[in-house]
Amino acid sequence: MTELLKGKPVADRITIEIAEKAENLKASGVVPTLAIVRLGKEPGDISYEKGAVKRAAEAGVEVKSLVFDRDMTQEDLIAEIEKLNEEDSVHGVLIFRPLPKHIDEKAVCEVLDPAKDIDGITSGSLAGIFMDSDVGFPPCTAAACIEMLDHYGYDLKGKKVTVMGRSLVIGKPVVMMAMRRNATVTICHSRTTAEDFAAAGSNADIVIAAVGKARMITEDMLGEGQVIIDVGINMDENGKLCGDVDFDRENPDEGIGAHAAAITPVPAGVGSVTTAVLMKHVINAAEKAADRV
Amino acid sequence: MTELLKGKPVADRITIEIAEKAENLKASGVVPTLAIVRLGKEPGDISYEKGAVKRAAEAGVEVKSLVFDRDMTQEDLIAEIEKLNEEDSVHGVLIFRPLPKHIDEKAVCEVLDPAKDIDGITSGSLAGIFMDSDVGFPPCTAAACIEMLDHYGYDLKGKKVTVMGRSLVIGKPVVMMAMRRNATVTICHSRTTAEDFAAAGSNADIVIAAVGKARMITEDMLGEGQVIIDVGINMDENGKLCGDVDFDRENPDEGIGAHAAAITPVPAGVGSVTTAVLMKHVINAAEKAADRV
Numbered sequence: 001m002t003e004l005l006k007g008k009p010v011a012d013r014i015t016i017e018i019a020e021k022a023e024n025l026k027a028s029g030v031v032p033t034l035a036i037v038r039l040g041k042e043p044g045d046i047s048y049e050k051g052a053v054k055r056a057a058e059a060g061v062e063v064k065s066l067v068f069d070r071d072m073t074q075e076d077l078i079a080e081i082e083k084l085n086e087e088d089s090v091h092g093v094l095i096f097r098p099l100p101k102h103i104d105e106k107a108v109c110e111v112l113d114p115a116k117d118i119d120g121i122t123s124g125s126l127a128g129i130f131m132d133s134d135v136g137f138p139p140c141t142a143a144a145c146i147e148m149l150d151h152y153g154y155d156l157k158g159k160k161v162t163v164m165g166r167s168l169v170i171g172k173p174v175v176m177m178a179m180r181r182n183a184t185v186t187i188c189h190s191r192t193t194a195e196d197f198a199a200a201g202s203n204a205d206i207v208i209a210a211v212g213k214a215r216m217i218t219e220d221m222l223g224e225g226q227v228i229i230d231v232g233i234n235m236d237e238n239g240k241l242c243g244d245v246d247f248d249r250e251n252p253d254e255g256i257g258a259h260a261a262a263i264t265p266v267p268a269g270v271g272s273v274t275t276a277v278l279m280k281h282v283i284n285a286a287e288k289a290a291d292r293v
Numbered sequence: 294m295t296e297l298l299k300g301k302p303v304a305d306r307i308t309i310e311i312a313e314k315a316e317n318l319k320a321s322g323v324v325p326t327l328a329i330v331r332l333g334k335e336p337g338d339i340s341y342e343k344g345a346v347k348r349a350a351e352a353g354v355e356v357k358s359l360v361f362d363r364d365m366t367q368e369d370l371i372a373e374i375e376k377l378n379e380e381d382s383v384h385g386v387l388i389f390r391p392l393p394k395h396i397d398e399k400a401v402c403e404v405l406d407p408a409k410d411i412d413g414i415t416s417g418s419l420a421g422i423f424m425d426s427d428v429g430f431p432p433c434t435a436a437a438c439i440e441m442l443d444h445y446g447y448d449l450k451g452k453k454v455t456v457m458g459r460s461l462v463i464g465k466p467v468v469m470m471a472m473r474r475n476a477t478v479t480i481c482h483s484r485t486t487a488e489d490f491a492a493a494g495s496n497a498d499i500v501i502a503a504v505g506k507a508r509m510i511t512e513d514m515l516g517e518g519q520v521i522i523d524v525g526i527n528m529d530e531n532g533k534l535c536g537d538v539d540f541d542r543e544n545p546d547e548g549i550g551a552h553a554a555a556i557t558p559v560p561a562g563v564g565s566v567t568t569a570v571l572m573k574h575v576i577n578a579a580e581k582a583a584d585r586v
Binding site: 124126127128129130131133135157158160168172175176179182184185186187188189191192193196197199200203 | 416423426478482485
C-alpha cells in the first residue's frame with residue numbers, strides 16, 4: 001500500500017523550528033516581519049492570506065497587510081514596494097499575483113529587493129537558484145517539494161528525479177534544487193513526446209508533477225515503487241479539488257496507488273507546506289538582515 | 294560512418310552573417326566594439342585573445358585590449374570595469390578568468406553591466422538564461438553547442454538531450470537553452486551513478502558532453518545513431534589534445550565512431566566556434582545599445 005505523504009506534519013515541524021528562531025530574533029530586538037501586498041479582494045488571494053496570517057501567528061512572524069485598490073497605477077505600486085525595500089523593520093514581501101492587466105508584473109517584481117523576495121519572484125532570486133548562491137529565495141512551492149522529500153527521509157543524492165513541467169515557479173527551480181542535492185534530473189514538458197514522457201516518468205525514483213492539468217499523469221506514465229510529489233491543485237470536471245496525478249485517494253490501493261511507494265495527496269499535500277516555507281524564508285531573511293547590522 | 298561536425302564552417306557562416314550586421318551598424322555611426330580585459334600574460338589568455346582579435350577583424354568588430362599587471366588590486370580592476378560600463382563606445386566586455394587568487398572573481402564579475410556581458414559571467418545574464426528573458430548573454434561555449442546543432446540541421450524540438458556536466462559555464466546554461474528549444478533534457482554529473490549515467494547517455498538522441506575529463510565518456514555510455522557534441526578540451530596522458538568523449542579521430546569507423554551518427558571533433562569542433570559566438574554577442578549588444586538610443 002502506498003504511503004500518503006501529508007503536508008501537515010511537515011508544516012507543523014517547520015513551524016516549531018522557526019518559532020524558536022523567531023523567539024531568538026525577538027530576544028535580540030528583531031521582530032521578523034512579512035509585508036503582504038494585495039490589490040483588491042480576489043478570493044484566492046484572501047484565502048491564501050488567511051492561511052498565511054494564521055501560520056505567521058504560530059511561527060511568531062508579524063504580518064503587515066497592505067491592501068490597495070485593484071485599479072492602482074503601476075507607478076504607485078512601485079513606489080509602495082520601494083518603501084518596503086527601505087523599511088528595515090520589514091524582512092520579507094509577498095506580492096499577490098497575477099497583478100491586474102494594466103500593470104507590468106515583471107517590472108513591478110524587479111523592483112523588490114531580492115533580500116526581501118521570500119517567494120522567488122525577482123531575477124535576483126532566480127539567478128541565486130541557478131547559480132547556487134545565497135541571494136534571494138526560491139519560490140515557496142518549489143521549496144515545499146524539497147521540504148516534503150527531506151521530511152519523509154527521501155535523500156535525493158544519486159537518485160533519478162523526473163520533473164514534469166518547466167515553469168519558472170516550480171519546474172525550473174525544482175530542477176536546480178534537486179541537482180544541488182545531487183539528483184540526476186530529467187525535465188519533461190508539453191513538447192515532450194508521449195513516449196518519452198512515459199519513459200521518463202516510469203524510469204524515475206522520484207517524480208515531481210507540476211504540469212497544472214487535472215489528473216494528466218496517469219498510471220502508464222509512472223513506474224513501480226516511486227515517490228510521487230504532486231504539486232498540482234486543479235478542479236476536476238465535478239468541481240472537486242485534485243492534483244496533476246491521477247491518484248484516487250478513495251481507493252489508494254488501486255491504480256497509481258498500487259504501484260507508488262509514496263505519494264503526496266491533493267489537497268493536504270504540498271499545498272499545506274507552502275505557508276510554513278514562506279515563514280521559514282521570512283525568518284531566514286530576518287536572520288540575514290540581523291547579521292548584516 | 295559517423296559525420297564529423299567541424300566548427301570552422303559554423304564559425305565562418307556566423308562571421309559572414311555578423312560582418313554584414315557590423316557594416317550596417319557602422320553605416321549608422323556605431324562601431325561595434327569589444328573590450329578585452331587581461332591581467333598579465335597567461336599563455337591561455339594570450340592564445341585566446343589572438344584568436345579573438347583575428348575573428349574580430351573578420352567580423353568587423355573593433356577590439357580594445359586592456360592589459361593590466363597580474364598583481365593589480367581588486368579595487369582598481371573594479372574601477373576599470375565601471376569605466377567600461379560607462380563608455381558608450383564599448384558594447385561588450387570580455388574578462389579573462391580565472392583572475393589571480395587575491396581577487397574576488399565573483400565580486401568583480403558582478404560589477405559588469407549585464408548588457409555588456411557577452412560571455413555570461415554576471416548573475417544578470419544567468420538569470421536571463423534561466424528566465425528566458427533577453428537580459429545579457431549565455432556563456433559563449435554553451436551558445437556554441439547550440440550553434441553547432443542549428444548549423445548542421447539538428448532540431449532539438451521533442452528530442453531527448455542528455456547533458457553531461459552541470460557547470461555554470463556549460464552544463465546548466467545548455468540545459469536551459471535546450472529546454473527553450475523544446476528538448477526533453479536529462480542532466481548527469483559526478484554524483485550520477487555509473488548505471489544511470491550510461492542509461493542517460495545511451496538513451497539520448499543528442500549528447501552534450503561537458504565533464505572536463507579526458508575521454509571519460511566511453512562507448513558503453515552512448516547509444517546508436519546519436520549526435521554527440523563534445524565540449525571537452527583536455528590533454529591526454531601523451532600530451533595530446535582530446536575531448537571528453539573517447540572518440541578516436543584516426544579511426545573514425547571504430548568504437549564510438551561506429552555508432553554515432555555525428556560527432557564534433559576535438560580539436561576543430563565546438564572550440565572553433567566560440568570566438569565567432571563572442572563576436573555575434575558583441576554585435577547583438579551593439580544593436581541593442583543602438584536601439585536604446
